[in-house]
Amino acid sequence: MRGLAILGSTGSVGVQTLSVVREFHDRLKVVGLAAKRSVGLLKEQIIEFRPKIFHCESLPNYDGSKLSSSSIPCSMDEMVSHPDVDMVVSAVVGDVGLRSTILAIQSGKNVALANKESIVIGGQLVSELLKTSDGEILPVDSEPNAIWQCMRGEDKKVSKLIITASGGAFRNYKKSDLSDVTPEEALKHPTWNMGPKITIDSATLMNKAFEVIEAHWLFGVPWENIEVVIHPQSMIHSMVEFVDGSVKAQIGPPDMRAPIQYSLLYPDRIANNSLDRFDPVGTGCLSFEELNQDLYPCFDLALKIAKLGGTWPAALSGADEMAVELFLSRRIRFDEIYSIIDEALKSHDPVLDPDIEDILSASNWAKNQVKSLAEV
Numbered sequence: 001m002r003g004l005a006i007l008g009s010t011g012s013v014g015v016q017t018l019s020v021v022r023e024f025h026d027r028l029k030v031v032g033l034a035a036k037r038s039v040g041l042l043k044e045q046i047i048e049f050r051p052k053i054f055h056c057e058s059l060p061n062y063d064g065s066k067l068s069s070s071s072i073p074c075s076m077d078e079m080v081s082h083p084d085v086d087m088v089v090s091a092v093v094g095d096v097g098l099r100s101t102i103l104a105i106q107s108g109k110n111v112a113l114a115n116k117e118s119i120v121i122g123g124q125l126v127s128e129l130l131k132t133s134d135g136e137i138l139p140v141d142s143e144p145n146a147i148w149q150c151m152r153g154e155d156k157k158v159s160k161l162i163i164t165a166s167g168g169a170f171r172n173y174k175k176s177d178l179s180d181v182t183p184e185e186a187l188k189h190p191t192w193n194m195g196p197k198i199t200i201d202s203a204t205l206m207n208k209a210f211e212v213i214e215a216h217w218l219f220g221v222p223w224e225n226i227e228v229v230i231h232p233q234s235m236i237h238s239m240v241e242f243v244d245g246s247v248k249a250q251i252g253p254p255d256m257r258a259p260i261q262y263s264l265l266y267p268d269r270i271a272n273n274s275l276d277r278f279d280p281v282g283t284g285c286l287s288f289e290e291l292n293q294d295l296y297p298c299f300d301l302a303l304k305i306a307k308l309g310g311t312w313p314a315a316l317s318g319a320d321e322m323a324v325e326l327f328l329s330r331r332i333r334f335d336e337i338y339s340i341i342d343e344a345l346k347s348h349d350p351v352l353d354p355d356i357e358d359i360l361s362a363s364n365w366a367k368n369q370v371k372s373l374a375e376v
Contacts, residue, residue: 002264003031003084005053007076007100008091009045010038012195013114013140013256017089018045020261023272028264032079033071036092043067053079076100081107087264089140090115093197094321095314095363098122102356108134112263114141116207116214117321120306121314121359123217137218138263143211144218145259146237146250151219154242161221162239162247163211164231165291166191168203171232175295178335183328191234191254200324204337205291209302213313216306223307228299230289235278252278297338305345310352311362312345318363319344322370332374344369 004021008014014035021028030049035042037058046054046067053074054067067073080088080100088104089112090097097115102122104111106129113119119126119137130136139145143163151158169188170178186203187196194202201207212226234254241247252258253276261272293300298320305316319341326332332340344366351358 001029002027003029003086004089004264005032005034005079005082005085005087006030006089006091007034007080007097008036008089008093008115009033010035010041011091011093012193012198013091013260014089016256017091017112017260017264018049019274020257020264020272021049023274024261024265024270027270031082031084032074034076034079034092039067046071052084053082055079077103080104080109085109087112087138089264090118091140093117093195095121095317095360098359099356101126102129105129105133105135105137110135110138112138112140112260114260116141116144116210117317119214119217120210121317121363122356123213123313124309125354125356125359127217138266139214139218140256140259140263141211141214142237142254142256142259144214144238145262147215147219147240149250149262150238150240150248154240154248157243158219158221158240159225159243159245160241161215161219161226162241163208163215163226163228164234164236164238164288165205165208165228166202166232166234167230167289168205169199170203170295171230173295175335179333181334183330186327186334190232192256194256196328197321197324200327200337201320203334204298205296206298206302206320206337209299209306210317212303213306223303228291230291231287232289233283233286235283235286298341301338301342308350310350311354311358312348312350314354314359314362315345315348315350315366316341318366319370321363322367326370326374340370340373343373 030051032053033051034055054071080103087110091114097118101118189199236249239249306313323337
């Protein structure tokens with residue numbers, strides 16, 4: 001029985017993780033649940049899964065009996081290092097996930113990682129910690145999970161990673177059309193059902209830049225050997241080209257439960273009849289297109305910043321997090337997400353060999369910088 005601590009249990013990935021747990025209750029046990037503010041849903045999850053411990057960020061000083069008479073409230077730090085936890089599922093959004101990811105690794109836990117920001121802002125730091133830890137990172141996001149599956153059993157003689165992107169809600173738009181789009185339109189992802197932050201990041205392709213950064217650190221592949229292509233059907237989740245020219249692809253319907261299950265049950269593959277199967281005839285044509293750089297300026301900006309190292313990626317992540325929040329609250333236009341991030345980062349004073357506090361400080365600085373620019 002594998003004991004799980006699920007951080008972000010009330011979010012999109014957290015809810016889908018629990019659906020996988022229901023299917024494999026003989027193999028997976030929920031030890032801890034953590035949420036930010038969805039108190040009602042968290043209470044329902046506690047009643048159903050009966051975890052030993054739970055955490056709710058929006059109620060730090062509450063009477064735990066309001067949510068549970070049997071589960072014990074605790075801090076996030078206590079949860080990820082709890083002796084009954086074998087795997088931490090990091091499904092939180094934003095830089096808040098870094099500290100928990102690091103503590104889990106230091107505690108020798110495996111981390112099923114959906115919080116890509118942890119690697120985006122702390123890739124170097126996390127990579128160094130993994131060298132001396134018994135724990136490992138098991139990527140949950142469909143694209144790095146696909147790469148991981150394709151590389152399993154290989155000798156790592158990789159010549160190129162090919163990461164696919166749906167193109168988001170505005171793939172068929174012209175750049176001149178983007179100034180008037182609404183949050184509701186941006187949240188209508190053509191193939192995936194995801195939370196609001198990652199859906200907006202998919203529309204700007206910031207999310208895909210984050211996946212390139214994630215792949216660079218997780219798989220040790222040079223920047224120049226990672227390619228992104230538009231794949232509207234979202235059936236091929238990524239590909240790996242090896243030095244002999246052979247290419248392996250991981251294919252399946254766009255359903256996050258599949259990569260979640262692979263990470264939770266690794267190294268076993270077990271049938272799950274609740275998941276749809278790939279039907280090549282029914283699916284029909286699978287197509288690929290070149291990434292339109294003009295339509296997605298955030299993509300190039302993000303990679304340029306990430307390659308600078310130090311606290312630059314943390315500032316990038318923080319600036320993006322605040323810019324998306326401002327767009328969703330209708331305080332900036334969609335096409336201003338790029339310009340306000342770009343302007344904010346021009347003032348960043350980087351730390352080139354940062355510790356975790358430097359990283360989180362840079363992210364918070366960028367959030368405040370973007371917020372200040374929006375108020376001018």
